[in-house]
Amino acid sequence: AAMRTSRIKRTKTVCTYCGVGCSFEVWTKDRKILKIEPQAEAPVNGISTCIKGKFGWDFVNSEERLTKPLIRKGDTFVEATWDEALTLIAGKMKEMKETYGPDSIGYIASSKCSNEENFIFQKFARAVMGTNNVDNCSRYCQSPATAGLMRTVGIGGDSGTIVDIASAELVLVVGANPAESHPVLATRVKRAHKLHGQKLVVVDLRKHELGERADLFLRPKPGSDLIWLSAVTRYILEQGWEDKEFLNQRVNGFEEYIKSLDLYTLDYAEEQTGLTKDEIVRIATMIHESKATCILWAMGITQHMGATDTSTAISNLLLITGNYGRPGTGAYPLRGHNNVQGACDFGTMPAWFPGYEAVQNDTVRARYERAWGVKLPEKPGMNNHQMVEGIHDGKLKALYLFGEDMALVDSNSNHVQAAFEKLEFFVVQDIFFSKTAQFADVVLPAAPSLEKDGTFTNTERRIQRFYKVFEPLGDSKPDWEIIQEMANRLGANWNYKHPSELMDEAASLAPVFAGVSYERLEDWKSLVWPVAADGTDTPLLYTEKFAFPDGKARLFPVEWTPPYEAGEEFDLHLNNGRLLEHFHEGNMTYKSKGISHKVPSEWVEVSPELAKERGIDHGALVRLTSPYGKVEVRVEVTDRVKGNELYMTMNSAEDLSAVNRLTSSYHDRITHTPNFKEMGVKMEVLEPK
Numbered sequence: 001a002a003m004r005t006s007r008i009k010r011t012k013t014v015c016t017y018c019g020v021g022c023s024f025e026v027w028t029k030d031r032k033i034l035k036i037e038p039q040a041e042a043p044v045n046g047i048s049t050c051i052k053g054k055f056g057w058d059f060v061n062s063e064e065r066l067t068k069p070l071i072r073k074g075d076t077f078v079e080a081t082w083d084e085a086l087t088l089i090a091g092k093m094k095e096m097k098e099t100y101g102p103d104s105i106g107y108i109a110s111s112k113c114s115n116e117e118n119f120i121f122q123k124f125a126r127a128v129m130g131t132n133n134v135d136n137c138s139r140y141c142q143s144p145a146t147a148g149l150m151r152t153v154g155i156g157g158d159s160g161t162i163v164d165i166a167s168a169e170l171v172l173v174v175g176a177n178p179a180e181s182h183p184v185l186a187t188r189v190k191r192a193h194k195l196h197g198q199k200l201v202v203v204d205l206r207k208h209e210l211g212e213r214a215d216l217f218l219r220p221k222p223g224s225d226l227i228w229l230s231a232v233t234r235y236i237l238e239q240g241w242e243d244k245e246f247l248n249q250r251v252n253g254f255e256e257y258i259k260s261l262d263l264y265t266l267d268y269a270e271e272q273t274g275l276t277k278d279e280i281v282r283i284a285t286m287i288h289e290s291k292a293t294c295i296l297w298a299m300g301i302t303q304h305m306g307a308t309d310t311s312t313a314i315s316n317l318l319l320i321t322g323n324y325g326r327p328g329t330g331a332y333p334l335r336g337h338n339n340v341q342g343a344c345d346f347g348t349m350p351a352w353f354p355g356y357e358a359v360q361n362d363t364v365r366a367r368y369e370r371a372w373g374v375k376l377p378e379k380p381g382m383n384n385h386q387m388v389e390g391i392h393d394g395k396l397k398a399l400y401l402f403g404e405d406m407a408l409v410d411s412n413s414n415h416v417q418a419a420f421e422k423l424e425f426f427v428v429q430d431i432f433f434s435k436t437a438q439f440a441d442v443v444l445p446a447a448p449s450l451e452k453d454g455t456f457t458n459t460e461r462r463i464q465r466f467y468k469v470f471e472p473l474g475d476s477k478p479d480w481e482i483i484q485e486m487a488n489r490l491g492a493n494w495n496y497k498h499p500s501e502l503m504d505e506a507a508s509l510a511p512v513f514a515g516v517s518y519e520r521l522e523d524w525k526s527l528v529w530p531v532a533a534d535g536t537d538t539p540l541l542y543t544e545k546f547a548f549p550d551g552k553a554r555l556f557p558v559e560w561t562p563p564y565e566a567g568e569e570f571d572l573h574l575n576n577g578r579l580l581e582h583f584h585e586g587n588m589t590y591k592s593k594g595i596s597h598k599v600p601s602e603w604v605e606v607s608p609e610l611a612k613e614r615g616i617d618h619g620a621l622v623r624l625t626s627p628y629g630k631v632e633v634r635v636e637v638t639d640r641v642k643g644n645e646l647y648m649t650m651n652s653a654e655d656l657s658a659v660n661r662l663t664s665s666y667h668d669r670i671t672h673t674p675n676f677k678e679m680g681v682k683m684e685v686l687e688p689k
């Protein structure tokens with residue numbers, strides 16, 4: 001008999017979940033995933049992973065995967081061939097473009113898809129369909145951090161690497177819960193804190209795991225962060241603790257900026273933030289005593305009405321204290337999805353080409369027009385938020401969306417779903433029949449990362465290769481192939497044979513990717529952009545220059561925007577965030593048995609004092625109502641939250657308990673990121689226990 005040969009295959013991949021960007025080998029036999037094996041060569045995680053990276057892969061072979069295109073017939077969907085589906089879409093999109101103009105169609109990209117897929121999608125929207133109406137889900141999370149950093153230091157990304165964080169003397173974590181949202185990064189912080197005497201300050205509404213471990217944990221009033229950050233900065237200047245040499249040599253705008261701090265006295269800050277003067281002085285003193293401080297933040301900062309300004313205040317504080325350009329210093333906006341950084345970097349944004357060059361810049365546009373042989377639209381397009389409003393106003397008639405469950409993840413989901421019902425034509429491309437797909441006219445089956453080649457960019461700007469493990473399931477296809485076929489039916493003549501060709505094109509057009517190539521990314525190799533033509537990458541930014549023409553950073557005066565008030569009737573504040581075990585709307589993790597068994601559903605955290613006042617206990621069923629909608633959830637009584645502060649995760653498997661039934665359409669003034677974290681609700685008890 002023939003000898004039994006081993007068919008076990010080992011393939012390097014990059015985690016499909018969070019922005020930390022762990023890489024590891026996936027061991028497979030046919031379509032069976034045997035195990036995830038981390039390797040010491042992995043640049044970010046070495047031999048670590050978290051529960052999602054290790055066990056969150058069952059979704060790939062789930063029976064619920066979409067395997068055939070679906071076309072709506074009345075209230076149901078029928079299976080179709082690719083030719084039928086693409087012919088229908090191309091015909092319809094052509095007709096809409098001719099009737100209503102190119103700006104009547106919106107394009108929503110995916111931060112779960114590769115850099116190359118985002119690149120080809122923005123090219124499709126701009127060069128083939130003639131509009132800049134293209135955006136991705138960073139609009140819901142980190143756009144304000146990007147904007148705040150672009151104002152002050154020039155590049156909208158983490159200024160150093162995750163490994164660098166270990167060399168900080170002080171880590172300040174504000175409005176972020178890395179132990180659940182960015183677990184492997186949090187492990188590094190925990191290790192440096194425990195073993196190397198690193199100081200840790202956590203400022204948050206909720207005492208999460210890092211809050212428990214912190215040397216100083218502070219709980220300000222919701223939405224008041226800009227005030228205490230500015231008061232800390234003012235106090236540092238009053239004490240003469242600023243880094244004078246750094247400011248003289250490397251920073252512009254000092255005089256004007258210090259005037260903007262007049263308001264932020266300790267008295268004012270104490271009154272507005274609920275932190276005591278001593279606490280504010282203590283943070284300032286700890287920053288003064290540390291030789292290298294970095295600040296990590298996430299959606300507790302960015303999902304507010306004044307989010308860009310608060311992110312700017314963080315960067316101002318780092319500049320005043322000279323905390324940029326050395327290992328262990330700098331700004332770390334922690335990206336959520338594994339490729340939200342890359343989706344932005346590769347141009348699925350309404351005002352920017354790949355590499356953050358403005359669509360309005362004539363020289364840049366001319367470069368793309370020459371390369372692509374078409375005239376490109378000059379006017380910035382609509383962002384996600386404007387698209388939803390545009391549909392309600394009748395300006396936007398059609399939407400093409402891939403890899404994004406916008407019906408659940410955008411704020412005020414009742415309002416978003418009502419918009420989808422008004423669309424004349426809606427294409428959804430995904431691996432599952434998502435909530436959003438229920439509103440579509442055509443649903444296209446896409447392939448997840450294990451079924452294609454590509455690159456992802458993690459929170460620290462690191463580009464890493466992932467390799468195809470399996471053929472796409474059923475008739476599903478990689479997103480880039482679908483987009484190419486669609487473009488070709490609408491007049492393009494593209495012939496990309498492999499995603500590497502898309503990366504080569506991006507590298508030839510966007511200066512920050514000049515030296516990026518698949519060859520330089522082979523196996524465990526990675527590149528942190530900007531990457532010079534000779535392949536030199538930049539793990540640590542601003543060592544000599546900031547990213548402005550004169551090489552100097554800019555202090556940027558900001559004002560506080562008070563948070564949204566829902567009205568007196570809505571007497572409790574509802575916060576929300578991630579959970580270790582699940583990811584976002586949960587469409588991948590709830591399909592992974594090991595995970596969904598452990599954490600099967602959504603709940604609301606209630607403080608012991610509030611539980612007592614309302615006569616409820618663990619397991620009570622409550623209805624939460626905001627001005628925008630209601631949800632019914634079970635209660636967990638915990639002292640992680642305090643007083644009238646409630647907390648829900650955003651990972652609901654069920655539409656009816658989804659937190660975005662409650663959130664509003666108010667948003668950050670500059671970036672239109674919704675104020676997910678500013679929600680007043682009332683709570684009715686349905687079952688006390």
Ligand code: SF4
Pocket residue numbers: 015016017018019020021022045049050051052053054182183184185
């Ligand atoms: Fe994946 Fe993030 Fe967990 Fe790493 S920390 S394994 S990237 S989910």
